[in-house]
Amino acid sequence: MPAKRPPVPLSRERIIEAALHIADTQGLRRLTMRRLGDALEVEAMAIYHHLPRGKEALMDALAEHVTAIRVEQAATWQDTARAWCRAGRELLREHPGVLALALTKPPKGATALAIGEQIEQLADGGLPDAEEAVRTLRAFVFGSVAVEVQRSGWADPEVDEWVRRDRRADADFERGLEALLRGLET
Numbered sequence: 586m587p588a589k590r591p592p593v594p595l596s597r598e599r600i601i602e603a604a605l606h607i608a609d610t611q612g613l614r615r616l617t618m619r620r621l622g623d624a625l626e627v628e629a630m631a632i633y634h635h636l637p638r639g640k641e642a643l644m645d646a647l648a649e650h651v652t653a654i655r656v657e658q659a660a661t662w663q664d665t666a667r668a669w670c671r672a673g674r675e676l677l678r679e680h681p682g683v684l685a686l687a688l689t690k691p692p693k694g695a696t697a698l699a700i701g702e703q704i705e706q707l708a709d710g711g712l713p714d715a716e717e718a719v720r721t722l723r724a725f726v727f728g729s730v731a732v733e734v735q736r737s738g739w740a741d742p743e744v745d746e747w748v749r750r751d752r753r754a755d756a757d758f759e760r761g762l763e764a765l766l767r768g769l770e771t
Contacts, residue, residue: 605683
């Protein structure tokens with residue numbers, strides 16, 4: 586008889602991944618501590634050892650997970666901005682279930698640090714008002730993804746699988762990003 590596998594230890598990362606899966610497949614409203622505990626095969630109270638503030642801490646962690654974007658400094662500020670706008674878009678598109686959190690939760694923790702790093706990278710690249718540029722670029726990325734998810738039918742219960750790759754959305758994003766970067770140069 587094969588030996589029984591020991592349970593996978595509970596960790597903050599494992600909790601966040603399971604919560605993302607629930608939010609992305611069933612919606613944020615269906616994400617409860619009990620449902621999360623069931624998915625992790627633990628009592629819901631065990632989650633509180635890793636997230637002492639409970640559901641509030643979980644929501645903060647999910648928002649942080651999809652908004653704390655870091656990229657390497659590129660040769661120009663434009664290339665750096667392109668890299669993190671694209672990375673931010675991809676991460677938000679991977680997790681449409683937490684888009685509402687990304688849009689409404691104020692930047693904290695790793696997200697606040699990442700924003701500071703983005704500002705520093707653009708300033709070091711020669712952009713005069715890097716803080717304003719980062720706010721503008723983040724708004725563009727969040728808005729683009731929100732429109733894309735809305736068009737995709739992700740939240741429609743009648744849609745079996747939402748379209749994650751839409752060439753028109755990709756082209757719209759790139760065109761908007763380039764226009765925005767040109768506008769920030771002036």
